[in-house]
Amino acid sequence: MRPTMRILGSAMCAGVTAVGMALAGGAAQADPAAGLTSVASDTSGVGPETSAYLAAFGYGLLHPDAAPPGSDDWNCKPTAAHPHPVVLLHGTWLNAYDSFAYLSPRIARAGMCVFSFNYGREGVLNGGGIGAILPGRYGVGPMEDSARQLAAFVDRVLAVTGAGQVDVVAHSQGGPVTSQYLKFEGGQGKIGKVVTLGATTHGTSLNGIASLGRWITDMGVNILGFYEPLIGQSNTQQAVGSPFYKTLNANGDTVPGVEYTAIGTQHDEVSNPYEWTFLTPGPDAIVNNVTLQQGCDADLSDHLTINYSPRAASIVLRALDPAGKHDLECTFNPWVIGGDGHL
Incomplete structure (x- = not known):
């Protein structure tokens, strides 16, 4: 059996043993007094550098709280050349490791x-x-x-590193979560650059399925609410036209003083039309x-393998480190599998 398939098979078995914990809330028992229904958690241990998304997904099931390589050295101090720490933000039903096992070490090797x-x-x-139900499927609250969880984490990073601002690299749901932080949770002035990959900035039509669900719901039949116990609260919020987006984008896509780079792929099967990931600059x-x-x-690259694309990585590095002379790469990156430009 191929190594990736062995990892996935073992991970699925691990997932079955986690069902009871997930049904009971597992480690995600929020404090109602804080007004939150979900929680955040630190990473634990460091996973291996991985070039293929499927392999990272399998490892992430077995080690759901692993840190992507190159990240979470709390003794790291920013330099004059790279004064902003970089915060990585995963998407829905994902975790820090399986989202950034390829990209994180490249950012760290660039000196950040x-x-x-x-x-x-x-x-x-x-x-x-x-x-x-499966281990490591976070971003569901x-x-x-x-x-608010991002706000608390950014404050910790700033306090430990002594930096004045962070930069954020966000995938999928991480994009609107970052915007929510900037606009409503005290983030303005604390972020210098935002780089997004396949961000659901304006929601998704999900190839028309979410658009239809929104239309039916707006007509008075709450079909999205019916499916929410299955797909989770954040997925319902990311359907185009949700109350969340009406509030989030009411005064424009951006906040003053931030430099945004929004990367989208034409083969995105989750965040689509892919142009909705793009932003219109405000003042x-x-x-x-x-x-x-x-x-x-x-x-x-599709929605998941965009984080494993050499081209996307080079665009991210250019955005974060414009003085670094990072070559803009162009290689084959397979849909669904990913693999640093090869199968």
């Missing part, structure tokens, strides 16, 4: 301090949906809660919207 955590941890009975904000395939048709 990198930090990650797992947010939006919530059990099935608390509203996390069936994704919470309400995005407002997750933004005193810089926006660079990048289509991954522009000038590189060979890159077939």
Whole structure:
């Protein structure tokens, strides 16, 4: 049996043993007095550098709280060349490791301090949906809660490193969670750059399925509410036209003083139309919207493997470290599997 398949098989067995904990809330028992239904947690241990998404997913099931390599050295001190620590923010039904096992070490090798955590941890009975049954399926709680968890984490990073600001690299749901933090949870002034990959910035139509669900719900039949116990609260919020997005984007996409880079892929099967990941700049904000395939048709990255794309990695590094002379790569990156430009 191939190593990746062995990892996945073992991970699925581990997932079955975790069902009881997930149904009871597992480690995600939030404090109702704090007004949150979900919690965040630190990483524990460091996983291996991985070039293929499927292998990272399997390892993440077996080690759901592992840190991506190169991250979470709390003794790391920013340098004059790289004064901003980088905070990595995973997406829905994902975790820090399986989202950034490829990208994190590249950012660290470029000379930056990198930090990650797992947010939006919530059990099935608390509203996390069936994704919470498998270990490491985080980012399922309400995005407002997750933004407050991001606020607390950023404050810790700033306090420990002595930095004045952080930069954020966010995948999928991590994009709107970052925007919620910047606009409503005290984040303005604490973030210098935001780099997103496949962010659900304006929600998703999910190839028309979410759009249809939103239309039916708006007509008075709450079909999205019916499915929420299955798909979780954050997934319902990310359906296009949700009350969350109406509030989030009411006054524009950006906040002053932040430099944004939004990376989207034409093959995104989750965040689509993929152009919805892009941003319109408001006052005193810089926006660079990048289509991954522009000038590189060979890159077939989808919603998950965009984080394992050499081209996407080079765009991220250029955004974070413009003085670093990072070459813009163009290689084949397979859909669903991922693999640092090869099978």
